[in-house]
Amino acid sequence: MSEIRLYDFELDENCYKVRLLLSVLAVPYRKMAVNMIPGGEHLEPPLLALNPRGSLPILLDGELVLSEAEPIMIYLARAYDAADKWLPSDANGLAMVAMWLQFASRDLHAAWRARRHAMFDASGDEQALHHAARRAFRLMDDHMTAREFDDAAWFVGTAPSLADLALFPAIALSRDFAVEHETYPALRRWMRRVRAIPGFITMPGIPDYY
Amino acid sequence: MQSAWYPIALAEGLERGTSVGTRLFGRELVVWRDAAGSSHVWEDRCPHRGMRLSFGFVRDNHIACLYHGWQYDASARCRYIPAHPDLAVPNSIRVATYASLERLGFVWAYGELDRADPEPLQFAERTVTPVRSLYVEATTAKVLDALASTIDRAVDNAASGTQCSRTASLVSLAISGDEILIAVQPLSEQETALHIVIAGPADVHRGASQKRISAWSEALRRKLETSTSQIRPGATS
Ligand SMILES: N[C@@H](CCC(=O)N[C@@H](CS)C(=O)NCC(=O)O)C(=O)O
Numbered sequence A: 001m002s003e004i005r006l007y008d009f010e011l012d013e014n015c016y017k018v019r020l021l022l023s024v025l026a027v028p029y030r031k032m033a034v035n036m037i038p039g040g041e042h043l044e045p046p047l048l049a050l051n052p053r054g055s056l057p058i059l060l061d062g063e064l065v066l067s068e069a070e071p072i073m074i075y076l077a078r079a080y081d082a083a084d085k086w087l088p089s090d091a092n093g094l095a096m097v098a099m100w101l102q103f104a105s106r107d108l109h110a111a112w113r114a115r116r117h118a119m120f121d122a123s124g125d126e127q128a129l130h131h132a133a134r135r136a137f138r139l140m141d142d143h144m145t146a147r148e149f150d151d152a153a154w155f156v157g158t159a160p161s162l163a164d165l166a167l168f169p170a171i172a173l174s175r176d177f178a179v180e181h182e183t184y185p186a187l188r189r190w191m192r193r194v195r196a197i198p199g200f201i202t203m204p205g206i207p208d209y210y
Numbered sequence B: 001m002q003s004a005w006y007p008i009a010l011a012e013g014l015e016r017g018t019s020v021g022t023r024l025f026g027r028e029l030v031v032w033r034d035a036a037g038s039s040h041v042w043e044d045r046c047p048h049r050g051m052r053l054s055f056g057f058v059r060d061n062h063i064a065c066l067y068h069g070w071q072y073d074a075s076a077r078c079r080y081i082p083a084h085p086d087l088a089v090p091n092s093i094r095v096a097t098y099a100s101l102e103r104l105g106f107v108w109a110y111g112e113l114d115r116a117d118p119e120p121l122q123f124a125e126r127t128v129t130p131v132r133s134l135y136v137e138a139t140t141a142k143v144l145d146a147l148a149s150t151i152d153r154a155v156d157n158a159a160s161g162t163q164c165s166r167t168a169s170l171v172s173l174a175i176s177g178d179e180i181l182i183a184v185q186p187l188s189e190q191e192t193a194l195h196i197v198i199a200g201p202a203d204v205h206r207g208a209s210q211k212r213i214s215a216w217s218e219a220l221r222r223k224l225e226t227s228t229s230q231i232r233p234g235a236t237s
């Protein structure tokens, strides 16, 4: 079987989602470092040929070419997690994970843009982005607060799933755009649990001590 | 900030070996729990170069600064400087601290730095079941007004039994059969934290009661953040 290739930018939280999953699944792959900022390599012909949307990450596995973190995560879980631990097979569990994956790509997009704005001077209305990011974090904190009343430790079900891995980067990196963890106590406790998942890895901006 | 006791966290939510930054009237505090289980409340500023200690990390019974790794023990004295491992660190290098204690399921801090013998906290200890901390974008006065409109009684040093005073930091309410205690933390001019517990043991109140009261508090937060006018027209306290 040919080697999996991940087109990756080290400082991008969407790429980190996929690196994190590959690490907890212990799936070997070749990292193709892309100079996204400042180089803009993802917008040049070779990568646009793989992904016309001009986004990272991009995953190649044999004939398959996939872009966007959440679909890549779904593929990797189905293809390489024989026990269906990370993507449940029952209707409820699958739908709940799908809902949080969409939350990660849509509602948390404001957090991604706020971080781009703060770190790389990307355009954007800082106040509006912060407001939207904080609103999404609060929804997550309310959810995990309610989960704790049921003695549940994870976003969905009784074990960590793709939902936890897809939601973790935005809040763990929120200090990059000056949103503290002060007002998200249930997320602080959940982040500690995520950090203890076997195979957990960090990225720049997420300290590895703890 | 008045010299008084203020709630700053839910005790159970603060896990051993962790720290978190918080605020009182805009001042930055770090609250942390050591490996032995004791909680500490300090000014959130490293004496070296002023880094926030809540960005650092807790190891055993000390807290280490994220910048240059200076380590402070539970008495807030600096005991180790990684750049000078053989140095006997002078006792004068210490973090400014707030007197603190845990009661009724809350961590309380006295609002005056390095105050050695603050007056005692008036509230007696009771068995409680923690619910949650709720962070609201509203002034503390507005929060207390809203609580007063559903008030049973306010328990604070000055309260006389049936009304809620503006300086109350602890409010007691009856909500569908449960007695709940709400400790109110003024974070800044515009933000307030409500730390919420149920009076009574956890084996009775955990689960359904916690969920009901948490949902009630989210509705209160919505009301506080959307209404621009007085919650209770004509209310004075
Ligand atoms: N202050 C923390 C470490 C720093 C920190 O908060 N790290 C973030 C990631 S940048 C985190 O995951 N926090 C989870 C938490 O505070 O529980 C500690 O006392 O160990």
Ligand code: FES
Residues within 6 Å of the ligand: B046, B047, B048, B049, B050, B051, B065, B066, B067, B068, B069, B070
């Ligand atoms: S600022 Fe804390 S060790 Fe230097």
